[in-house]
Amino acid sequence: MTDPGPDADPLAAWRRYAGPCVLLDGFHALKHALRFGAEVPVAVTGDRAGALALAEELAPDVRDALDGLLAEVGQEAYASLVPRPHPTAVAALAVRPSRAAGLRALAHRPRRTPVVVLDQPRNLGNAGAVIRLAAGFGATGVVTTGPLDPWHPTVVRGGAGLHFATAVERLDVGELPAGPVFALDPEGEDIRGLRLPDDALLAFGSERSGLSRELRARADHLVALPMRPQVSSYNLATSVAMTLYHWSATGDAPRVP
Template sequence: MTDPVTAGLDPLDPLDPLGRWRRLADGAVLLDGFHALKHAVRFGAEVPVAVAVDRRAALALAGELAPDVRAALDGLLTEVTEATYASLVPRPHPTAVAALAVRPSREAHLDRLRQASRTTPVVVLDNPRNLGNAGAVIRLAAGFGATGVVTTGTLDPWHPTVVRGGAGLHFATAVERLTVDELPAGPVFALDPEGDDIRGVELPDDALLAFGSERSGLSPELRARAGRLLALPMRPQVSSYNLATSVAMTLYHWSAAGGASHYLQGSPR
């Protein structure tokens, strides 16, 4: 019986996007949706295959929202049927655009994280549990120009759900999973309800800003590594902030003192 997804495709054609996708899928990063592809291209990702159900509509969206990458997307996008697109992604995106990207080398990311002259913080998520939260944090870190985002524990920060939540901005910062012992050098400021009020503290540009898991807070290992515990202002009887909200507040506090002023001058959408 003929597979309706592959019908009409030449299996010997090296330009066949479906065949290329299936060959690359296991080791590649899934870019799920137009905005993930837009950001990945904008920040230099290597994208060997990209598809859209409506190529013209995707390019029109690029012309409206991302004219700086429209020409690149014009050269990348191949139009496919809706059935083919649905066979390539676990959960179709409203923009019906998807792509595969080459994951940046771990060695390059580690070199960036370990630079002795870091001028922006590293965000450390200590044993995070929620994939969507991790993606939102990576998006925030990229927006503030952070050096990178490091996770400890079992969560894979390059999981497709995390990449989807990060809107492809993994390629704008260094994202890696490390143990507490492997964290880069630098002063560690860990967020904890029992810490000092963050409003009275100036965060250095080379700081490691550490946040505990959504359920259990900081691990004993990370707490022992911290040079100082800090607390965010919060109304009494409110239990906690969402992880991404906590990271946003902390990065804003750092930036408001002058950090990353050369990053935050406005940028393409």
């Protein structure tokens, strides 16, 4: 994919790249994507001065990159390019990492941080929130099984551009990377008595029906989160956050400076 060049019409460039690229919706999604090495061929804004002022305040590390990328197109033109205008009036298109690169990252051994597996997820926003969590904890990646596309625009919006900070792929259960599978299930062993290994696959069932038969058969351990009796379940992203925190507190997770 070639750079359209600084003098190109940004709207024409947008139309050129919109098909094969991933929409980065808002300043923070673009900020995160740039921090983690995304290739961004076009970025537009309805308020260039406002976007650069925001960068000066919140993300000075990417301010110069944004200065070179952002093309002001006016509020009306900006709004015509996105499904729902973002309050920061910033949008960009980024090249999706290759599947081969994602699979290499997931398969690399020794693996020093877990892989999060979402088994047959249904909610796009929850999937995006999980990817944001996984990136924050430095997880190796997030794998989904089933029909949900983890690169769907709604998932990317929920992930705030952090798809580029971790490997994100869709696989069948039989294609999961090697490693012990710790699957969350109400009938499992209390997580508070366990140490989750760094190379674990942490698997979470769907919001409605729990673990699939295939994933349950693949699991090495069933693990339960502490929960008050008569409470049915936690939100998916909450369950992932609790589990990743337990791993980080009991294993060899990288420490935040």
